[in-house]
Amino acid sequence: MKLPPRPCGFSNIASQMLNRPLLIHPHKVEVLVCALHTKLGIVKMETIDGVTLEAQGMLHQAELAQQQALARDASYDREGRKPYEMSGDIAVIRIEGTLVHKAGWLDALSGFCGYTTLAQRFAAAFADPDVTGIWxxxxxxxxxxxGLFALVEEIALGTQSMGGKPVYAWVNEMACSAAYAIACVCDKVFGPRDAIVGSxxxxxxxxxIAAALEEGGVSVKVIRAGERKYRGNSMEELDEATETKLQTAVDETRDxxxxxxxxxxxxxVADVLATEADWFSGDDAVRLGLxxxxxxxRTAWARLEDECDRIKRSERERRHLS
Incomplete structure (x- = not known):
């Protein structure tokens, strides 16, 4: 018996992205806000620029992903298969798009990648006797x-530095904010000269949208029981106490x-904080230790292959001696 697909769409993504601390590159914030507000009916995008065009593309991809997920019952039989690619005895785990806790059908096709899915893949790779290393x-x-910090803790515990398997991160263009949090707990971080890391x-x-509502002749009155109830909503201007609370949240997350x-x-830690959440590439990223x-x-991949070969030789020698 197949269970119906678990509801997990834009409303779930919005609950993670709006009025919550984010670890994300600045440009992508604009795209996400445009896309989410349009999808949820808060605002309508009418300008034509790089941000709105990218957001429109995200919406189109998400609608397509939803239709395909519903058509295939959002299920996939992985029985007898590994949830990652294998190249020899190296597991390949790809991390692409905007990272969220539960992506559901909003997978890489629509520009999202779920921490829960990644956690399952890493756990399977660490436990798989066929896997010697992870790329x-x-x-x-x-x-x-x-969902981010729970994931990186599991990855860190499974790495070679903690007695597990070697895990090499390859930055195939960008590993910023939450993506860099994942990269930084890997045993090694490599990338080409134009790789972007940090943030x-x-x-x-x-x-x-209070001013827009007023201009449109819409008057909104929030009736609350409890002074802090529903503070920070989009229909009222941000009050000082809420702004202070939000600032505290981002400060704590950054720390x-x-x-x-x-x-x-x-x-x-002082050196990390001194980066002031900027992004870096190439030699600057190496100089800062990122x-x-x-x-x-191919050179980075060869390094991991050599590492895996050394592990296999060491294991054979250990078995021989015992």
């Missing part, structure tokens, strides 16, 4: 905080992120 290919601007900070985007990078990359080396992909 993590990343191209993501980051995403939501919910070690947090942001909350609050949108007020937590910086401590994670400090641990994963063996850097002083990447290990600028390498061609």
């Amino acid at each position: 993590v290919e990343i191209d993501s601007p980051g995403g939501s905080v919910a 070690i900070g947090s942001v909350i985007v609050h949108t007020s 937590r992120f910086a401590n994670l990078v400090s641990m994963g990359r063996n850097l002083p 990447m290990d080396e600028v390498l061609a992909e």
Whole structure:
């Protein structure tokens, strides 16, 4: 018996993205806000620029993904198959698009990647006796905080530095914010000269449509029981207490992120914070300790293969001696 697809669409994504701390590249914030507000009926995009065009494309992809998911009952029989690609004895896990806690049918086709799906893939790879090492290919601007730190903790515990399997991150263009949080706990981080990494900070985007409602002749009165109930909604201007609370949330998230990078990359927390959430590429990223080396992909892959071969030789020798 097949269970119906679990509802997990734009409303779920919006709950993770709006008025919540985010670990995401600045440009992608604009795209997401445009797309989510349009989909939820809050605003309608009418301008033609890079941000709105990209958001329209995201909406089109999401609608297509929803139709395809419903058509195939949003289920896939993985019995007898691995949830990742294999190249020899190396598992390949790809991380692409905006990262969220539960993507549901909004998978890579529509520009989202779910932490829960990634957690399942990493857990399976760490437990798989056929897997000697893990290659993590990343191209993501980051995403939501919910679910992220639980995922990176599991990855960190499974890496070679913790007695597990070697995990190499390859930055295939971008690993920023939440995506860099994943990269930084891998044993090695490599990328080409134009790879973009960092953005070690947090942001909350609050949108007020109060002025637009007033201009349109719409009067909104919020009747609340409890002074803090429904504060931070889009129909009222942001009050000082709510703004202070949101600022505290992003500050705490940034500190937590910086401590994670400090641990994963063996850097002083002060040095991580000194990056001021900027992004870096190539030699600058290496100089700051955010990447290990600028390498061609085949060279980085060969490094992991060599690491896996050493592990296999060591295991054979151990079995022989015992």
